[in-house]
Amino acid sequence: MSVDLDRTRPVWKQIAAIVAGRIEDGTYPVGTRVPSVVELSAEFEVASSTAQKVMAWLKSDGLVRSEVGLGTFVADRPADGGSR
Amino acid sequence: MSVDLDRTRPVWKQIAAIVAGRIEDGTYPVGTRVPSVVELSAEFEVASSTAQKVMAWLKSDGLVRSEVGLGTFVADRPADGGSR
């Protein structure tokens, strides 16, 4: 599952869009854990700080909720602000 | 105008709150430029990346709008989402 990221757009936005897509299509069902920062940075081959930014964005978008020590989980809200 | 930042809460949130306060009380009137990332990092003695985070927050909050090469300006919306 190779991922093509072009460098003409912000990488963190592209990754956020990909993860958001997986949430919407059910790859990551509601309530389940999404890949951690370390896992995301490995999969997309970016720095952990970039993966962290993706998490912060998804969180501010209401798609996920994070709990320190546990992980980040798909929020139970179907979809309202997928607008970003 | 010394600024006391305690380290028990996120520094970037405290600075964001201070800047937001200055916007609300008219210290930074609508349409004017707010301090740049470099200026914020100097005033509050934090890294530029921390000041950048403050900017990103204020921007996502709708309090300011940024323009590359120009600066960051107080948005013309009085107040609606000071909620954060």
Place this chain on the structure above:
DNA sequence: GGAAATTTGTACGTATGTATC
């Protein structure tokens, strides 16, 4: 009870790109 591993959150510092003046 405690040590280790995992995971999010915060903070620092640096480099580069892009746009404006």
Place this chain on the structure above:
DNA sequence: GGATACATACGTACAAATTTC
């Protein structure tokens, strides 16, 4: 061209919370 300013990206370090052994 040079100075200024925001945006992106990398890498590192540590704190806090949770789980597992």
